[in-house]
Amino acid sequence: MTLMFHESPELTVATDFLLSPEAEPIRRMAESLYPTYLLAQRKRGRHVQPQPIPVLDEDFMTSAQGRWARILAEVTYSESTLRREGIDHTVVFFGSARIRAPGAPEGSGTSAGDGPAATPAMARFYDSCRELAKKLTAWSLEMGGGHGVQPFIVVTGGGPGIMEAGNRGAREAGGKTIGLNITLPHEQQPNAYITPEFNFHFHFFFTRKFHFSYRAKALVAFPGGFGTFDELFEILTLVQTRKITKPFLLVLFGKEFWNRVVNFDYLVETGMVSKEDLRHFRVIDDVEEAFQIITQHLKRFLKPGS
Numbered sequence: 001m002t003l004m005f006h007e008s009p010e011l012t013v014a015t016d017f018l019l020s021p022e023a024e025p026i027r028r029m030a031e032s033l034y035p036t037y038l039l040a041q042r043k044r045g046r047h048v049q050p051q052p053i054p055v056l057d058e059d060f061m062t063s064a065q066g067r068w069a070r071i072l073a074e075v076t077y078s079e080s081t082l083r084r085e086g087i088d089h090t091v092v093f094f095g096s097a098r099i100r101a102p103g104a105p106e107g108s109g110t111s112a113g114d115g116p117a118a119t120p121a122m123a124r125f126y127d128s129c130r131e132l133a134k135k136l137t138a139w140s141l142e143m144g145g146g147h148g149v150q151p152f153i154v155v156t157g158g159g160p161g162i163m164e165a166g167n168r169g170a171r172e173a174g175g176k177t178i179g180l181n182i183t184l185p186h187e188q189q190p191n192a193y194i195t196p197e198f199n200f201h202f203h204f205f206f207t208r209k210f211h212f213s214y215r216a217k218a219l220v221a222f223p224g225g226f227g228t229f230d231e232l233f234e235i236l237t238l239v240q241t242r243k244i245t246k247p248f249l250l251v252l253f254g255k256e257f258w259n260r261v262v263n264f265d266y267l268v269e270t271g272m273v274s275k276e277d278l279r280h281f282r283v284i285d286d287v288e289e290a291f292q293i294i295t296q297h298l299k300r301f302l303k304p305g306s
Contacts (some may be wrong), residue, residue: 010062012183012201015074018055025075029152030054030061030069037065078180078200082215085197089110089301090155090178090215091136091294093129094231095162095222098106101126105141118161125222125254126165128287132183133169133177135291138170141175143302150175152298155212156176157182158190160201161251167193180208209234217301218249218294225255241274249297250281251290 017023034054036102040063042046051057055073058064098176099115133154140152154170156163157177170177171193179194181201190199202208213235221232232252238244252258267273 007064010183010203011058013058013077014161017077017080018073019053023055024075026069026073027053027055029072030066031248033065033069040065051171058207061136071204074202074204075210078211079214081197081200082178085152085222087178088127088215089152089217089298090105091153091298092212092216092219092266093131093133093156093162093166093222094224095125096122096224096228096229097122097157097159097161097163097198099161099165099223101165125162128253129162129165129222130172131221132168132287132290133166134173135295137170137171137173137175137286139291139295141173144258146294151302152172152217153198155180155216157208159209159228160189160191164191164193165192171195182208182212191196213244214236215297216248217246218297220249220251220253220290222253222296236280236295240277247297247300249294251279251294252283253290255283255285 018026021244030052034050034057037060038048038050048059051060054060054066055069057066061070096118098118099122100117104123124193136152137154139149140150141148143152144150153176154166155178156166158167158181163179167177167179170171176195176198177193178198179200181188181190181199182205183201183203191202200211202211210230212231219232221228224232229236235244235250239250244266264273264278268275268278282293
């Protein structure tokens with residue numbers, strides 16, 4: 001499990017990793033930046049006792065001078081963990097933190113300070129997300145041929161709501177599942193269904209987004225707000241501009257929601273996007289249909305004989 005570095009929410013990588021052989025590039029970068037930090041402190045009239053290992057100097061690592069080392073640490077830690085575990089393919093689930101599980105008590109299913117919960121009518125998407133993640137994970141384990149081999153792993157943003165539903169469904173199917181948490185002013189807490197060794201934390205949104213897209217072969221976007229739209233449209237832009245060149249499937253789950261909140265046809269009518277751009281995604285309202293479309297797409301990534 002990722003351990004917070006001291007008490008700072010800006011330092012999200014475990015200390016033991018920063019001292020490991022895999023983190024040597026981070027330590028070298030920190031060492032190259034450290035003199036600039038010390039000079040800046042002296043110019044401010046501050047007496048700083050230099051530390052022998054800069055990455056363990058919390059004040060430096062949270063400073064402007066240490067930011068590049070911190071960014072590299074966030075990218076490298078998750079990457080080295082996933083690579084070591086042999087994870088090559090993921091299915092990403094996006095959606096609102098405000099959608100509660102059906103029947104959940106008041107105050108559950110949302111992050112503290114994250115505003116009111118979604119309307120009760122939206123609760124059905126929690127169940128749909130949970131069911132789809134469970135079916136996909138069970139299928140992935142079957143394709144892996146047993147012994148816990150799982151070619152495709154469900155990834156979420158690690159928090160409550162739809163994120164919890166995705167991790168929960170995957171966990172209920174007996175599979176591993178990843179949570180990419182983000183530190184926020186209201187302190188989003190990881191949900192209880194993330195596989196502990198895949199419970200990652202990020203301070204920077206862009207390092208988190210990199211890990212959402214890097215191994216992703218498919219993405220399912222459930223109803224959500226600004227965060228979901230930000231993540232969804234960034235992926236759409238990467239596909240449209242061919243920055244994502246691998247075969248990629250994007251599913252928008254919930255026809256009424258997506259057709260009402262985004263008038264894609266009007267974007268075409270006004271020339272803001274082309275009609276061909278609408279082929280980059282499918283709008284679906286049924287778990288079984290989504291499951292069939294996604295698994296058919298994922299089969300191309302299976303090794304021969306799987």
